[in-house]
Amino acid sequence: MPVIDASNDPRGAAVAGGVADRLTDGLSRIDNIRVVAPRSEAGTGTERASAPSDFEVRGELQRGQQAWILRARMIRTATGEVRAVATVSVDADESDTQLEQSRVAAGAGHLLAGRLNRLLETGESSDATGGSTTGSTRTVIEQATASINQTTRERFGMAQTMLQEALTAESNNVDLAVALAALQLRGIQMVWYSPDDARAGATLERALRAKPNSIPVLETYCRFLSANNRFVESLVTCARALSFDPWNGLALYLVGLGQIHLGRFEDALATFRQADRFDTPQVSRWTWLLGAGWANMMMGRGDDAVPWLQRSIAITPASGRSHMLLAATYQQLGRLDEARAAMKEGLRLRPGTTALNVSPPTKNASPVFLEASGRIIKLMVAAGLPES
Template sequence: MLKPSQLSIVVGDRKVDLARGLLLDERGDIVPLRPRAWAVLRLLAQHVGRLVSKNEILDKVWSDCEVTEDSLVQAIGDIRRALGEAGRLALRTLPRRGYMLVANGVPIDDPVSSNVATSSRSDSNWEPSASSSIPHLSIVVLPFANKCGDVEQEYFVDGVTDSLTTDLSRIAGAFVICRSTAFTFKGKAVDVRQIGRELNVRYALEGSVQRGSNRFRVNVQLSDTETGAQLWAERFDKLDADLLNMQDEIVSRLANTLNAELIKAEARRAERSLRPDAMDLYFQGRAFQNKGITPAVMARARDFFVRALALDPDCIEAAVATAHVDLAIGSSSMVDDGSVHFRAAEKALSNVLLQAPNHPRAHMFLGAIQIRTNRAVKGIAECQQALALDPNLADAHGFIALGKYALGRGEEVEGHIQEALRLSPRDTRTFLWFMFVGMAKLMINADLEALNWLRRSIEANPNYALSHFHLAGVLAMMRDIKEARSSAEVGLALDPGFTIRRYDISVSFLSDNPGWLARRECFYEAMRLAGVPEG
């Protein structure tokens, strides 16, 4: 049996006391750490001076739930802050491999060997302390109820629960209780507030599946486990078809809708916080991003992300979201030179992927930047990699559609957008997808179809100036000058600084396809007729 002194190491002015499960400062006071962050620190301290792979940490610390690598990165950020100034040097990141804790020379007595027992859920150190908070965006998917009247459909109902548990774990910053724990509540009457206390989660998702003569109906509701209040409810009907394909579609739609709903819920919580942390600020910024793409919205969202990174420079989600803001600004003709924003976004995303090489949204946005900067083939491949990591990433299909447009393959664009809509028909980004199809239809001289898709874009989000300018150009090409001028006026009210010159600079990065360039000149002339300033 090792003595307590053999289970302590010193890192700067901090002491990692493994025997008592505590991190202490120079005065011997306890430095608070959330249970998972402590478990990561303990594992690294048990192997001080040695690389511990990401997979090993995830397997041992998060063995009871499904999480993405982002949860590990967040825990590492928590540990670095708790370790103080020395933590930034002592806790080393080995890109693509893992992490290493380096103590001040030698541990207090003997080096902590790898034979020390590793963490487990049964260890008393796993119990949440009074100072620990419930993890952000933590959720349990309770087993869906089978109301099909057929026990043979049980596998289908359980499959929906299983798949949804897996897919929600891909949401940025999510903490999802694993299936084996969730299924202990199967068939039981539940009180979501009690479940929240037992599992230390903020949200509970309940649902049921009912089968009629020729269709399935799925009912779901999301509840706040602190108050028991219902935050969101949805009913999803699907015609009876191939069960496996139908299950995938149901789960994808639910996961994408829940993503947006959970972001809103987390943002509302953060607004009530007197001392918001980095993830609180991140979720508030994401909630603003989901409102659309205008200079004011982008500025407000960026402010939240910058503040999040100031609190936690290792907050990967805030870094990705900041890059997304730069991508949006550079793509929407809001500034004279979008290339500055594209370069900033690409640099930030490249740094993120060094730390988290399997981050789906980072790959997707990097692909979008490559598409926007005349590297469409490479960008499409990057978006396809993002889809391999997260098949529910509907926006990746949208960016692939944009890539096909840039390559002059306008006839292929609508198919990719239809796939995005299949996965996420109520997505906050549909206005962009509709606009991509509209411009692709214009490229292949299907002007009436272009008009209809651009009208759909404005219906989905009337506050996106670029859709109004595109509609103005198409209307002018069809010689409806009066309505074209009206549409241009709406666009200028939203973005008074917009000019054809600024737009030309923005889209010049997109493609050098000859057919696309020729059609673009006709479009510019139409925009002039609509009254869009030359600049």
């Protein structure tokens, strides 16, 4: 339904209309639902769905001192029961109305798409075989996710303990197993955990058989494929996840990562920029910023890379790899003192890193990727990275 403008702002009506249009367009791209547009009833000034629907999405836009605030509800039409609530706050940027609208719509759409996916694919009742997501399971997963919004090794450990304890109590719970696998794969990419590919692969293949259209399962399997350099397969799996949640920034990041390794740097940059326009989910925000900086550096665009890398580090400074890439960027730009300082911090966070192990595994990477990556490593060495 149309988003109600309750903002008392001269731009409110235009922003509300733009958000409604973007939300409608995004929801209509979801494979297993259909979206019907509202129609005005003559003489009444009211809007009703143009065809029977299971749910109505209603929203109200307000303007705070520094932000646009959207409150959206997904209501079961037959009963009036509220099945999902999304409250989104986006910093108001007078210079880019399109970006404001995109982020407000994405913030609500991402939450609503996830809720619809659970309703359609996993159900709501308890099932000891792992066939659905219970309220207690969702709570554990949400709390574990919240604990790593600021990504550090300590927070990862806290989230892992939380999920492992819950999985011990419910050993057949597919959702908990997938959430734990997702966390550990993220940790592997941060070089905080050692991979257990056989176990993760078996868990995810079991989950795919049980829930082939589940967003968490698809995005975690995409991460697994990416972590194992199966980039072509990861692009297909991530595209499937995006077909159920077009605003999924994690899936977009993994698409961009595959494109980088396949030597498609311009495509990767466009993908990372799209993720940044959506800016959701918050837990993954630093990744597409790092990806955009990396893609720019692979094309030799140091000036463009710097702000992306600085924004990524400001959100998650614990990776170390981000600092090393920033050091290479400064080195290319002739900012040598800053390059040495960034490399020093990167080595503090990732002791033992050398030119031989700084790069991720190169299996299945394209020659174009290998050439560009080698050039960046030389810049890192010039900034202070040990050669061996």
